[in-house]
Every structure is written in C-alpha cells, then in structure tokens.
Amino acid sequence: MATNIAAQRIKREFKEVIKSEEVSLYLNVAQCSIKVELVNDSCVELKGEIAGPPDTPYEGGNFILEIKIPETYPFNPPKVRFITKIWHPNISSITGAICLDILKDQWAAAMTLRTVLLSLQALLSAAEPDDPQDAVVAKQYKEQPEMFHQTAKHWTSVYAGGPSKMPELDEKIKRLTDMGIEEHNARDALSSYNWDLERATEQLFS
C-alpha cells in the first residue's frame, strides 16, 4: 500500500512544482524559483534545484539537490542532500548533508516536495548556527560574520554559478595549487581557517 501512495503522491507533487515554476516564470521572478525533475523516470529519486535567495551570499547561485523518496513516503520524510557544494552552518561543506528539523523529527505527512524545497530556500536565508551540521562553518558564522559572508559568496560563485568574483581569494587558492594542492582541498582548507594562508598550508602539509 505504502509504495502505491508514494508513487501517487510524487506524481502529484511533481506536477505541483512544475505549476509553481510556470507561475514564477510568468511573474518573471525566476530568482525565487524552485525546480524538480525525475531521475531515471522513477518516482524513487528526483533532482531538485533551488535558486539562492536575494540579499544573501547565495544570491545568483543555483543549488542542485539529491532527493530520495523512501518506500514509506509520505509517512517518512524524503532524504535530501545538496549535490552543489555550499558554505552554510546547517549544511555539511563536505557531504552536503542537511540539518533541518522537517527532514527529521518535525516531518509531517502533508508536507510536499514543494514545501521542502521552499523550506530549504528559507534555510539559506536564515541559518540556525546553534543547531549546526557543519561546526567549522557555524563557528565562523558566529565569530566572523564578514568572513563567513565572503566565503559563502565565493563558494556560490565557484560551485553554483554565482556572479561575484573575488580575485584576492582566488589568488590565495592559486598559491596553494601552485604547491601541488588540489583546488577543492585548497579552498576547503582556506575557508576553514578564515583564509589564513599560513595555517591552511600547515594543515594541508601536516
């Protein structure tokens, strides 16, 4: 029975998201849009996409999500994680795992793909640093908000197609890649050490 409900629900919710997409296109508010598409034409796995909300470091970026529908859906929440790398206190900068109550114990059976994606968009606007998924990011968010803002903006432009260019940060990464460090690792290390080149180098070579 549960499998049947899951498939029926996903088909309907898929249409619901498509409909809202059309509305937002019509209103020309594409920057708020959410999208979803089926993977392998099955109702078991979907690919979601949310636009970074305006007035946040994520503005202008498009973030891809992996959505897995359990057999017991909608009695259990979908399993969602970020495929696009993102710098956010409630999202693991390494795995993309998300800490959001409605994807865990606060899930309710009447929630849908659309409400989940909108909640994630809201999470990007309003982080919860006291309930972090990534402790390093959360610490930076609380202690050095300006640094956090820069880093998140930088990650958005590199991984999510964001508009801002930050030559001074790129320069630091280049210094490390010149030493033979892989670019992603260099960025991770620098971001984690508040762009302190010396400490990042130390960590990478220890």
Added chain:
Amino acid sequence: MGFDVNRFQGPVDEELICPICSGVLQDPVQAPDCEHAFCRLCMNEWINRQPTCPLDRTPITAAQLLPAPRILRNLLSRLRIKCDNFVHGCQQDIKLDALMAHLEECEYNPKRPITCEQGCSLIIPKDEMKNHNCVRELRNLIQSQHQNVTEMRRELSEQQFQLNEQKREIHLLKDFMRAMRVSNPIMRDIAEQMERDEVARWSATLPRARVTRWGGMISTPDELLQTMIKRTLSEYNCPPHVINELMENCHERKWPAGLNSLETRQNSRRQYESYVCKRVPGKQAVIVLHCDNTHMPEDMTVEPGLVMIFAHGIE
C-alpha cells in the same frame, strides 16, 4: 488510501483530497481541534508513527479522531467514479457511495466467481475460465479425494489396531478379575454383579422379538442348528461367560419344569405371551433372559436365560 483523482470526471475540490495520499478521501476521519480531514487508513498509518496532525502538527491521539462531518461525507458520496474494472471494459460511472455494491456484481470483474458450463460445474474465477480444462480440474479433484481416502484408510487401520489393543487389555483385566473372584468372596459378589450388569447391557442392545407362532418351537434342535445360533450370538457380542450356558439351555432337557415336556408346555401356553423375548439377529430364534423376565413364574425361566429356536414365526 484514497481514490485516484484521475478516476473522477472533471476536477475534484481540494477540500475532498486527503493531504497524506493525495487521493480522494476514503472513509474520512477528522482531527478534533483543527478539523483537518484524512482517509482513515492514511491517518492510522501516520498516527502510529507520530501523534500529531499531519498538516499543522497539533498533538492528537488515535482515540481522539472523529468521523468526518455529514456534509463532507455527503459531498464525497455524490462524486461519480470510474469502476475499478474500467481497464477490463466496465464503462460505468458510479456514485462513490454505490461503488462497493457495484463491485460485488460488476460483470467485468476478472475475479468474479462463475459456474463452468462446459460440464464440470465447478465454480471458478472468470479470468481462469479461458485456460480452464474440465478434465484436468476433475482429475486434480479425484487425485485430492484419493489422497483423502488413503489418509482415512491409514487412520482407520491405526484405530483398528488401537481398538484391538484395548480389547486385549480388557480381556486381560477380565481374566484378572476372575482370578481374584476365586480367591476373595467379596470380589466374587462384585464380579457376579458386574457379569449380571454385562448381560443386562447386552440385552439392551438386542431388538425385541415377537413370536407369532409359538407352535413352531423346536424343543430338540440338532447340533448343526445349535452351532449356527451360537456363532450368531458370539458375533453379536454375547458376553462369553454366559454363551455356553445359554446354548445348553436351548434344549428341552435343560428347560425349567414349566417347559421341559410337551405336556407341561401345553399347560403353560397361555403364559407365553408374557415373555420378554430378544431376537437372535437374522435367525428364527429368541433369547429369554432371566434378567428380562423376573415377572414370570419360577418354573418358566432359568438363570441366566434360555434360547428357543423356531422353524418360523419370529418378527
């Protein structure tokens, strides 16, 4: 879980959709305070996991769920839905509240039981009719019956065996009691009482006989006739301790004073009708047991009883 929205003509109002399964509400229940409605099955499934309203997370328990209000149920019952068997060709649009009744008799239901008219008269689901073969079905039936019979035979022989064992045991016990009777006078009384009871019980199993022609009595039966009667008595469970005595009492030389000669029999004739006679099954003979005939004069009966063989006239 609710009904697929696509089975309804035209759009269905959002209010009639279950927020859990996204189908049209089936057997709806409603939350006590927020009054949100869900299919009963969907809600039970959810509330087992989390005791809250799936829409607004108000805490609720299964016991607090109420049946949906009449107006909601009425609106639902008016919707017209395609029959479950529309893929099998049923073209009907049925009112939702009449769906169950329709399904029971829908002739497009592939599982509807029908009687085979090709000869075997077995009742089978309609969709199996195409590949139905009377001979094969009946052969299977015979085979399964045959298995039953074999099984029953086996049980029968097992029980027969047990029965024989028990008979043997009873026999041993009787022998044992007889041995005790010889050595103890009180036991002797008990044993005699038991033997008398046994005769009375046996007598009760035999049918009453009516003698229509007392003149047909054979007072001096030959050996052959006696052997035949004795065998019959034994077949009909005559207690073994009386059978020989009874058979000895089938000849006038052993009969009591009132019967032992033609002359005395002539005198006693009028009393014959008072005898309680028991039939020797299948034979022209009766048993006159002492225990059945305590009302008769002493010179007309004898312990434990006597056998009268007739040429004819027994019913």
